[in-house]
Amino acid sequence: MSSDMARDPEDSPLAVIERCRQEKRPVFVAGPMVRYSKLPFRELVRDYKVDIVYSPMILAREFVRNSNARASDFSTNFRDRPLIVQIGANNVTDLLRMIEMIHPYVDGVGLNCGCPIKEQVREGIGAALMSKKELVAEMVAAVKQKYGSSLVIETKIRVHTDVNETIEFVQAVEKAGVDFITVHGRTKNTRSSQPCDFVKIKAVKESVQVPVIANGDCMTLEDAYRIASETGCDGVMAVRGILNNPAMFAGYDKTPWGAIEKFWNLSTAYGLPFRIIQHHLGCMLTGQLSKKLQIELNSTTSLLELLEWFDSNFVLKRPSDPGYGTSVAVQYWQNRQSQARI
Known part of the structure; x- marks a missing residue:
């Protein structure tokens, strides 16, 4: 492990939670997103008041067995902190093997017990674990037995239809030594169009002593x-909200143009696949462009075409340009102002 990657105890998620408690405010958390919580996006949101950032969920079995999976799924640097890597696992062996590979480079690990994707559930990962509290407790206990206080472990869950089942679950993992819990206020079968159940999240918070983070409907x-x-939770996690507006926790009601410029720089400097860059930019600019321009953005077919499209329609500053990363409104070229009408 290189010296510049050594973890600072002040970056421990528990230390961050305590600092925010002293500041009398909730912890602001950018949650895990498949494909979209990569290093460039994580660095971007840290510029906008995010306290803790998650990686995308990484499947432990693939990570352990496949060097290509390791190279593509996990990258970090000395600025990428506090960082929690979310892990998809259904047994102690795979979980411990993956943590052994990554623990010097992270501030915590999160065990995913809430992902509702059918393929993961069939593999006994994600939301499938919500009916296996003894197994989850066994995995948490194994991590704490090996790493103790040197590594924070979190479980991210969904609620059950019967909240008493959720309370039994969180009390079991608390007894096993979990450091904090994140609760999404929907069941594995609840559509995202249905409102989040904050009453159940509050009940979970009141049933344990460890910190609890609320997840769902934070835009x-x-x-x-x-x-x-409403929930009494120690912090709030945003996922869809922060994908659409990386600056939401800094109080911006929509993505500032400066964040667009920063993301262009980070994503090209670190390297992200074109389609992921295109998707990020499309999400960030939703509602800020005319329908015509939004369609044009989504119709580009290569990174070079996308960059040329931005440069032809907008003033897209580079890091060496005065005022880079500071504008709020979309920066059209003056002769393009007529296209700014939504």
């Missing part, structure tokens, strides 16, 4: 404070 900074107040 603005105002939402974060409201959810924290």
Whole structure:
């Protein structure tokens, strides 16, 4: 392990949670997103008041067995902290083997017990674990037995239809030594169009002593404070909200143009696949472009075409340009202003 990757105890998620508690505010968390919580996006949101950032879920069995999976799924650097790597695992052996490979480079690991994707559930991963509290407790206990306080472990769960089952689950993992718990206020079968159940999240919070993070329906900074107040939770995690607006926790009601410029620089400097870059930019600019321009953005077929399209329609500053990363409104070229009407 290189010296510049040594972890600072102040970056421990538990230390961050305590600092925010002293500041009398909720912890702001950028949650795990398949394909989209890569290093460039994680670095971007850290510029906008995010306290803790997650990697995408990484499947432990593939990570352990496949060097290509390791190279593509996990990259980090000395600025990437506090970082929690979320792990998809269904047994102690795979979980411990993956943690052995990554623990010097992370501030915590999260065990995914909530992903509702059918393929994962069939493999006994994600939401499938919500009916296996003894197995989850065994995995948590194994990690704490090996690493103790040197490594934080979290479990991210969904609620059950019967909240008492959820309470039994979290109390079991708390007894096993889990450091904190994140609760998404929907069951594995609840559609995202249905409202999040904050009453159940509050019940979970009141049933354990470890910190609890609320997840679901957080789209603005105002939402974060409201959810924290309603649930009594120590922090709030955003996923869809922060994908659409990486600056939401900094109080912006939509993605500032400066964040677009920063993301262009980070994604090309570190390297992201074209389609992921295109998707990020499309999400960030939703509602800020005319329908015509949004269609044009989504119709580009290569990174070079996308960059040329941005440069032809907007003032896209590079890091060496004065005012880089500071604009709020979309920066059209003056002769393109007529296209700015939504």
